[in-house]
Amino acid sequence: MTVCPSNRIHQGPAFVLCLSLALGLSPARSPAFQQKIIRKSAGVLVGSATKRIEPQYPAKARQQGISGRVVVQVTIDEGGAVTAAESISGPEMLREAAVRAARRWRFSPTYLSGVPVMVTGEIIFNFQFDGDRVAGPGGSSQPLGRTVSANSPMLLLSDRQRRRLNRRLDSAAPVEVMSGDEQPSSIEVARATIRSSTLYQESESIARSSPYPRSKYAMKVDILLINRTDQRVVSAGLEFADALTGDVFYVYPNGLSIGRGKRCGFQIPLMLVQSEPSHLSVRAVGALFGDSSIWGAFPFPPPLKSVPGQQPHNAVDSTPELLSTIHPNYTDEARRNHVRGAVRLSLEVGPDGTVKDLQILNSLPDGLTDEAIRIAQRLSFRPATKGGGPVACQINLDIEFKGG
Numbered sequence: 001m002t003v004c005p006s007n008r009i010h011q012g013p014a015f016v017l018c019l020s021l022a023l024g025l026s027p028a029r030s031p032a033f034q035q036k037i038i039r040k041s042a043g044v045l046v047g048s049a050t051k052r053i054e055p056q057y058p059a060k061a062r063q064q065g066i067s068g069r070v071v072v073q074v075t076i077d078e079g080g081a082v083t084a085a086e087s088i089s090g091p092e093m094l095r096e097a098a099v100r101a102a103r104r105w106r107f108s109p110t111y112l113s114g115v116p117v118m119v120t121g122e123i124i125f126n127f128q129f130d131g132d133r134v135a136g137p138g139g140s141s142q143p144l145g146r147t148v149s150a151n152s153p154m155l156l157l158s159d160r161q162r163r164r165l166n167r168r169l170d171s172a173a174p175v176e177v178m179s180g181d182e183q184p185s186s187i188e189v190a191r192a193t194i195r196s197s198t199l200y201q202e203s204e205s206i207a208r209s210s211p212y213p214r215s216k217y218a219m220k221v222d223i224l225l226i227n228r229t230d231q232r233v234v235s236a237g238l239e240f241a242d243a244l245t246g247d248v249f250y251v252y253p254n255g256l257s258i259g260r261g262k263r264c265g266f267q268i269p270l271m272l273v274q275s276e277p278s279h280l281s282v283r284a285v286g287a288l289f290g291d292s293s294i295w296g297a298f299p300f301p302p303p304l305k306s307v308p309g310q311q312p313h314n315a316v317d318s319t320p321e322l323l324s325t326i327h328p329n330y331t332d333e334a335r336r337n338h339v340r341g342a343v344r345l346s347l348e349v350g351p352d353g354t355v356k357d358l359q360i361l362n363s364l365p366d367g368l369t370d371e372a373i374r375i376a377q378r379l380s381f382r383p384a385t386k387g388g389g390p391v392a393c394q395i396n397l398d399i400e401f402k403g404g
Helices: 012-023 042-047 059-063 092-102 159-171 201-209 332-337 368-377
Strands: 037-039 049-051 068-076 082-089 110-112 115-135 141-149 187-198 217-227 233-242 248-251 263-273 280-289 294-296 339-349 355-362 384-386 389-391 393-401
Touching (some): 042 049, 042 115, 059 092, 092 115, 159 187, 159 217, 187 233, 187 280, 217 280, 263 332, 332 339, 339 368, 355 368
Parallel strands (some): 037 115
Antiparallel strands (some): 068 082, 068 115, 110 115, 115 141, 187 217, 217 263, 233 248, 233 280, 248 339, 280 294, 339 355, 339 393
16 A cells, blocks of 8 residues: 655645555546446447347237337447436337337447447337238238337438439339239239439438448339239239349338229339339239238248359358348338348358358348348358368358338
């Protein structure tokens, strides 16, 4: 223990200095510095998440048709764990589910001058119905509640950007695209017309929010469907295919009412895609009827087909084994359009089990490709082995989006 000279004890500042030396304290280790808390915006905070948990839609709220946005304020410790979560706005019946989910999130540690610090910010959850219904016992049906994180950093279009895009699309010349229907079926696409525009300034904002911007075009689609069945159609499954890239994605418009033998037109008001929209074809692949029965690929699309030459061949004793859990999030645009499908990626998994490189083999619209890339970059694997040791290996991985 350090002993202060007796003739100095009566002097306050010197005594404090000696006491600090005796206790081994230093300015860099002071409690005030260690407890410093910085605040992050919602987009930046969610972008640093390493584990995301989506809330379960409360059954009572679902039955009563309650939906809305819940804002949860969280405090995150130096290691990235949530130490406190409190709902600050949103429907009361949804708040507990949002808080429970937020407490299970994990984040990358935040450093200030090389020292980990605590963080505070907001996570915003959207609880809303997508209109799908699933048959229950005795043929009854009830709507499924869906929920996604609204402040996903992959794609955030402001209302102003959406209005500007819509004005450009309204003034664009319509182009009729091919129908993929090879022969008459229960539900047919009689006509599909697309108006498109490049993203221009909007692409700059998307590029700032994602290191891998994929969407280059905006499009508005007008579709006319024919119901050749004897039942009323309330929702349909549409397959969009790109003739040049081979990309496939699905859209499930709800709120339809097409009587037997009738035609009905509807519109997809805004969708962001990766390649020239005029290269697309569209066909009906599924439908939901008024009595909750279904036809074709409904409510989920079929899995992606393997393409010859796509599947890598590796001379290894064992292939990589995925150790991470995949929880993809929907962007606002993809949720509005009811987009479903899979992003297929070709991954190079290194000897340490991390992803070293990736290529896109099948993309999805509305920022979902960006979300799949974000997930893939953080995946961990048990590496491939050859001759008893870990080696690099190339694999294909599908990240599925089955409803948001």
